Amino acid sequence: MKFWEKTCCIFQLFLGVFVAKVKSDVSTVGSATTLHCNHSIVNFTMVTWRVKLPNQSSCFLSTRGNVIERNCSHRIQLDLDKERTSLRIHDIVLLDEGNYTCEIVNRTGTFRDTVSLQVLAQPYVAITVDENGHPKCQANRGRPAANISWNPMSTDQITTQIHTNDDGTVTVTSSYNTSMATEVTCIVSHPTLSRPIEKRLETLPLVAEGHNIYLILGGTIVFVLLLGIFLFWKRSNIRNCLSVKKDNPDTRENPDMIVEEVEPYASFTETVNTIYDSIQDLPDYKATNLHPMQKA
Structure with missing residues (x-):
């Protein structure tokens, strides 16, 4: 082999081992996805997929032919066709987010290709009334954070809070600080949604949910007072009747x-x-x- 050919092989081997192409893939919780490796597996010696997650945990799937060695979840499957290898992930969860690297070893060297998987979570949306009687819209446990808007728009009267949950999802709460509107619409947009979710609150209650206990307590007090007045009135009538009977006994004693x-x-x-x-x-x-x- 000529010197320049040897140099080319060494340079190619160097590039194959130390240079990795990174691409991205986006999937949603509960769905399935397939990650593809760009390098050919023709005349391969060994194919390995290595998984590295943000929590520093890792696993692998490797094959030299018909036998596959693995320590990854059985939701993850290694596929081989005539020219390419791929990794199939079923029932995706948030913890599947991370980097997936394929390694192809053949007689010319080792080639790597990395796919960065991002896992999204669709939020569930609810519109309620807060303790002040104002409409409140929540996009719960979305990933990334959802965007909430209102119709009619009123930026001066809208407050938004963002809370990151332990599992990495985000809950966004938006309050429409007015009791004058008789109909408002909460509009939630998110990358997992093909179209925004709209939740409408047609009639605002006169009493906020948090004040219901005071309404019940006040009604109970009024009822007890009325009952007491009624019983006092009945007792007074009974006393008057007894007094009349005492002053006017029957004919046998008169x-x-x-x-x-x-x-x-x-x-x-x-x-x-x-x-x-x-x-x-x-x-x-x-x-x-x-x-x-x-x-x-």
């Missing part, structure tokens, strides 16, 4: 009724006695009514 019942009999007796006394005083009555023995 002296007036007894007098009224006795007086006619007394008057009748007095009248009969008077008449009898008058008859007794008459001489003719005595003479006429003498006993036969007295006449003899």
Whole structure:
């Protein structure tokens, strides 16, 4: 082999080992993706895929022919065709995000190709009313952070909070600080959405959710007061009734009724006695009514 050919091979080998092409791939949680290696595997000696994750964990899949050695999850599969190799990932999770590097070893050297996988998470959206009675829109556990806007627009009255969760997702909360609007629409846009999500709140409640307890408590107090007034009024009526009955007992115990019942009999007796006394005083009555023995 000529000197320049040897130099070319050495230079090519140098490039193959130390120079890696990096490309990116974007997938969504729960989906599947295929990562492709650009280098040919014709006449390969060994094919290896190495996975390095942001948490510094790593794994590999390697083959020299028909046998595959691995310590990666079984959701990850190594595929070989006539000219290319690829890596298939099923049911993607957030922890799958990282760098995936293929290594092709053949008689001319070792070639590397790296794919940087970014995993997105679609947020779920909810619109509610906060403790102040203002509309509140949340894009929960999205990755990256979702963008929230309102219709009608009012930038001076909108406040936004962003919270990063332990799993790397982001929750965005936007509050529309007004109670004057009768209809507002929350609009959420995100890279995982083919079109923005719109959530409409047509009627704002008069009382915020956080104040419901005060409404219930106030209603209970009013009810107890009304019940107390009613019972006091009923008790007063009962006392009046008892007082009347005490002052006016039934006829069996009423002296007036007894007098009224006795007086006619007394008057009748007095009248009969008077008449009898008058008859007794008459001489003719005595003479006429003498006993036969007295006449003899």
